[in-house]
Amino acid sequence: MKIIHVAGTSNSGKTLFIHQLLDKMTVMFPGKVGVIKHLGHHIYDQVSDKDTSTHYEHGAAYVAGIDAEKAMVAIRNGKLSDMLDFLSDSGMEYTIIEGFKTEGFKKIIKGDLEAENCILRDPDVNTVINSLDNFDDYFTMQGIIKNLKNNTDISKAGAILSFNGIVREITGDEKTEYMDFYDYEKIDNLVNELKIDMEKVPGILGVRFHHNKGRLYAGEDVTYIAVIASHRQEAFTAMMNAIDILKEKLHDAGKELV
Template sequence: MYAFALLGDGAERAVERLAAAVEGRVGVVRVGDTATDGGVTAGYGGTEYVVDERWRATGDGLSVSDALDRLAPDHDYAAVLGDDETGLPTIAVGDGVEDAVFEADDARSFDTGAAIEAIHETEPHETLESLVAEVKRSQSADYAGAIATFTGRVRAKEDTADDRTHYLEFEKYEGVAERRMDTIETELEERDGILNVRLHHRTGRIPDGEDIVFVVVLAGHRREAFRAVEDGIDRLKDEVPLFKKEVTDDETFWVHERET
């Protein structure tokens, strides 16, 4: 699922135009004063979750991240309106927004085609649940008797005497990392009994306790599924150009510089 923030006076009209132009299901997360009777209202005490008027739930304290995680398994896009603190790629409609991946002066001049291209250049928002949902939709799912997964997370400490790791920050070799993961997925899927494989590694700053990397394998039987998961994470770590910075209580360092 591609997730992005839409900011500016023309954001409401722009998200309507984007939703009409893209192929797939679009979720909207509305924050604070942008909250209406639709989408997901997040971040201000009482919250409401609405999807296509068919399913509704209420609760307290739903964050923007929580809302995106709920949308990810069955949506192709999610737009966040009214919150410029998400760290998401930003679509700006109007003045006063910095570092936007796409900008328009107003909703009238908003080029939906160019905006969609810019969104597709960003990193998708994936969760373990969204990747499992994706492989379940595979054309080969009728032949599957197993789904095996691996989730890697940020470890705060490896030993009680260690300094606490506050966060990891990942950078990737743009283009090369994606192609390498695609190759690993394809080669694992060529094995007997392996029906579908999905790899995903987050980039940017990831605090301790949060998930970093996922491997999901759809297979005919459990044994080949488990082997493919183990080989998938091993190959991802060995072959995909990702660079990790670690920030602890006392120091900040690039991990690959310590290993050489």
């Protein structure tokens, strides 16, 4: 999922610009564009005395109201990362963020706001459309599975196999605090090679492979791999071979032991 982050000072035209961007992107990518808006530092008031509001007031963690046109959801203690996970898991391929200007995503800046990671300032919509590949990616395991399933002919598929690798803290007598993955080019090249090798296994119909980068602490996600195959044995073979090579060439060298 691509993150198109739009930030700026108040009354800089962020909302109007996002509307213009949506008018184009929702035609290009129907059903695949989401928006997250920062509501400021005040608490957004729900409609009082409505069932959805009272359910929330009585402690429900999630409350969803559904009518003939849409669904509205209130999530207790929702964070930006929670919403990004939710949209990725839902199959969104593009999410526009309005506000949250201190977040570290690559940004479109409206107006004269000074912010890190600005890649476009006061662009027109066409410039943004032509620059979509330059924005940050955001992945979840379920999002990768949905993307793979939606973009693969599954008429001959009999299995979808997924693997979510995490940083293991305890291995025998060893304790791993974190793993460093800063050689981005090496990671990208290895992941691409392994993906190609997996796709060559007879019976494999599609592969998605993502490796997180930077410093990853014990318990955090490292890899997301998803495979669609005609039969489960083919999926197991492709997955196990790729994981073994990844561990040998990359993961065994990335540990910080304490």
